[in-house]
Amino acid sequence: xxxxxWKELADHLGSKRFVIFFFLILIVGGASTYLAAQALSGTQQxxxxxxxxxxxxxxxxxxxxxxxxxxxxxLIGVVLGFDAINSEFNRxxxxxxxxxxxxxxxxxxxxFLAGITALAIAVASIILIIVGLGLYILGFPPDGxxxxxxxxxxxxxxxxxxxxxxxxxxxxxxxxxxxTSALASIAVWLFFTLFLxxxxxxxxxxxxxxxxxxxxxxxxxxxSIRDLVLRFSPVALYEEATxxxxxxxxxxxxxxxxLQEVTIPTSPLPLGQSLLIVWPQLVGLVAxxxxxxxxxxVIFMRREIRST
Amino acid sequence: MPVVEARxxxxxxxxxxxxxxxDLVVEEGEIYGLLGPNGAGKTTTIxxxxxxxxxxxxxxxxxxxxxxxxxxxxxxxxxxxxxxLGFYDDLSARxxxxxxxxxxxxxxxxxxxxxxxxxxxxxxxxxxxxxxxTFSRGMKQRLGIADVLLKDPKFVILDEPTSGIDPEGxxxxxxxxxxxxxxxxxxxxxxxxxxHQVQRICDRMGIIHQGKLVAQGTLGExxxxxxAGEMSxxxxxxxxxxxxxxxxxxxxxxxAVEREGDLIRVRASADVRPxxxxxxxxxxxDLLELxxxxxxxxxxxxxxxxx
Numbered sequence: 001x002x003x004x005x006w007k008e009l010a011d012h013l014g015s016k017r018f019v020i021f022f023f024l025i026l027i028v029g030g031a032s033t034y035l036a037a038q039a040l041s042g043t044q045q046x047x048x049x050x051x052x053x054x055x056x057x058x059x060x061x062x063x064x065x066x067x068x069x070x071x072x073x074x075l076i077g078v079v080l081g082f083d084a085i086n087s088e089f090n091r092x093x094x095x096x097x098x099x100x101x102x103x104x105x106x107x108x109x110x111x112f113l114a115g116i117t118a119l120a121i122a123v124a125s126i127i128l129i130i131v132g133l134g135l136y137i138l139g140f141p142p143d144g145x146x147x148x149x150x151x152x153x154x155x156x157x158x159x160x161x162x163x164x165x166x167x168x169x170x171x172x173x174x175x176x177x178x179x180t181s182a183l184a185s186i187a188v189w190l191f192f193t194l195f196l197x198x199x200x201x202x203x204x205x206x207x208x209x210x211x212x213x214x215x216x217x218x219x220x221x222x223x224s225i226r227d228l229v230l231r232f233s234p235v236a237l238y239e240e241a242t243x244x245x246x247x248x249x250x251x252x253x254x255x256x257x258x259l260q261e262v263t264i265p266t267s268p269l270p271l272g273q274s275l276l277i278v279w280p281q282l283v284g285l286v287a288x289x290x291x292x293x294x295x296x297x298v299i300f301m302r303r304e305i306r307s308t
Numbered sequence: 309m310p311v312v313e314a315r316x317x318x319x320x321x322x323x324x325x326x327x328x329x330x331d332l333v334v335e336e337g338e339i340y341g342l343l344g345p346n347g348a349g350k351t352t353t354i355x356x357x358x359x360x361x362x363x364x365x366x367x368x369x370x371x372x373x374x375x376x377x378x379x380x381x382x383x384x385x386x387x388x389x390x391x392x393l394g395f396y397d398d399l400s401a402r403x404x405x406x407x408x409x410x411x412x413x414x415x416x417x418x419x420x421x422x423x424x425x426x427x428x429x430x431x432x433x434x435x436x437x438x439x440x441x442t443f444s445r446g447m448k449q450r451l452g453i454a455d456v457l458l459k460d461p462k463f464v465i466l467d468e469p470t471s472g473i474d475p476e477g478x479x480x481x482x483x484x485x486x487x488x489x490x491x492x493x494x495x496x497x498x499x500x501x502x503x504h505q506v507q508r509i510c511d512r513m514g515i516i517h518q519g520k521l522v523a524q525g526t527l528g529e530x531x532x533x534x535x536a537g538e539m540s541x542x543x544x545x546x547x548x549x550x551x552x553x554x555x556x557x558x559x560x561x562x563x564a565v566e567r568e569g570d571l572i573r574v575r576a577s578a579d580v581r582p583x584x585x586x587x588x589x590x591x592x593x594d595l596l597e598l599x600x601x602x603x604x605x606x607x608x609x610x611x612x613x614x615x
Contacts, residue, residue: 003407003411003413004411006410007407007410091394091395091396091397092390092392092393092394093394093395093396094394095360095388095390096388096390096393096394096395096408096452096455097411098360099358099360099383099386099387099388099390100383100408100459101380101381101383101384101411101412101413101459102380102383102411103380304321304361305355305360305361
């Protein structure tokens with residue numbers, strides 16, 4: 001399997017599309033972080049979790065780095081996966097490779113692992129560059145809690161991008177044409193990043209319409225229904241999960257938590273407690289990724305290898 | 309022990325029959341040609357032999373292993389050149405072969421040595437570091453043979469090795485195949501629809517038609533089969549009586565005479581039309597029609613041999 005892994009990894013890291021998307025995210029992410037740092041630069045050392053706020057604070061009209069990664073990150077994942085299998089069929093390399101003494105699942109596992117590794121390398125280097133930029137602008141190093149939370153943020157991001165990678169691989173198995181699988185992946189991406197948010201609002205408006213004079217309970221219901229619909233989306237799951245990790249004061253989701261925050265003095269939670277709040281979201285993300293990959297795996301193992 | 313032993317092989321794709329009760333034996337050290345038109349089931353048979361697809365029914369042994377149960381053991385000693393051969397176009401010839409070598413778990417140093425060797429063998433040593441995307445069809449085919457030789461197989465399967473290649477290139481490839489048998493003692497199974505091209509190098513051939521092996525043997529044996537093959541004639545005369553039927557049965561080579569109304573069907577092992585005509589005239593009847601000669605085997609045979 002290592003032969004497949006190293007070849008695919010080398011292909012990914014050397015491919016033009018990977019380099020293009022890497023620099024796209026690096027530049028946009030770097031710009032938003034720079035503006036965030038500008039906004040934060042008045043803060044003194046000792047202000048809480050300033051490095052984490054580099055990722056979440058938006059400034060100068062640009063969304064935060066977190067927002068960018070949630071929105072554009074899927075594209076990198078999809079781009080690495082959408083032609084994983086069907087391009088091999090189209091090139092006629094399938095029967096040649098599978099005639100070698102390797103198990104068929106080594107091939108798809110190797111491809112998936114190589115994709116994940118390429119994503120991990122990309123995310124890690126972008127995060128490190130941003131932390132380095134922060135170091136330069138802010139002038140003091142991050143503390144232990146910030147480092148561990150950043151590491152957690154890294155892991156969640158890789159799982160999130162891994163979901164999109166496995167979605168791309170799934171489409172590359174289902175569709176024979178690379179163009180079809182690319183378009184299908186982009187359609188799913190648009191659906192989850194844009195349309196589901198509108199849809200969630202619509203559903204919530206229908207079920208619990210907010211009219212003048214309604215009570216707080218209707219507001220709460222409206223919010224909870226909106227959240228319920230949104231949680232079908234890996235984008236929303238990722239945003240919730242990383243928000244809890246990157247904002248230690250974050251207590252929970254929805255309007256109930258907001259109301260509580262007014263009454264309870266807020267102090268940062270330890271990492272373990274933050275993780276506990278978003279544990280369902282994390283499990284959901286991992287499950288989505290695994291299910292997506294498992295489906296690809298099963299379809300691929302049963303696929304007949306015809307030479308034409 | 310034969311290299312390939314297949315009995316009653318069947319394969320259905322969504323109800324469509326690709327291979328229908330095929331028996332195949334390939335002996336060690338021979339070049340066996342699997343011949344048949346496109347869609348006859350050649351490639352499917354090959355995929356079953358490699359364990360790339362599972363037979364619906366039947367028994368297969370390749371070098372003593374069952375490809376459906378132990379595909380890795382089969383693939384370790386079997387080289388396969390697919391019909392629509394593809395390489396990674398943006399890698400060089402050497403890099404493509406090195407990837408194959410690593411998939412075969414050949415250690416780095418040994419792999420580099422072998423890649424250089426096989427590239428020299430197929431005459432691609434001077435373009436080894438060029439991108440495969442720039443190669444011609446013939447060069448890719450030779451690179452494919454290098455790819456097959458890399459793991460030093462005992463048994464080589466070549467699917468349509470000469471299709472789409474100019475005659476000169478085809479001759480080069482066929483000569484290369486003969487050298488593999490003579491110099492390396494490899495057993496070779498090749499499939500082709502171009503019988504006139506490959507009959508020269510095959511020790512034995514099998515003609516496959518609609519998923520069945522309809523004839524098998526050396527070139528001479530196949531010829532004999534065709535000569536002894538059955539033909540049938542339809543005879544229409546103005547009058548039919550027992551005397552005429554007896555006369556027809558008396559012709560040398562006729563195996564059966566049947567009457568269907570005013571039509572007489574004659575089966576024979578040779579072309580007996582002149583004798584039939586004479587027998588009809590001598591019986592006093594008029595010969596209205598004499599047609600037929602459905603060469604059950606030769607029909608197929610001719611189609612291949614005249615390419």
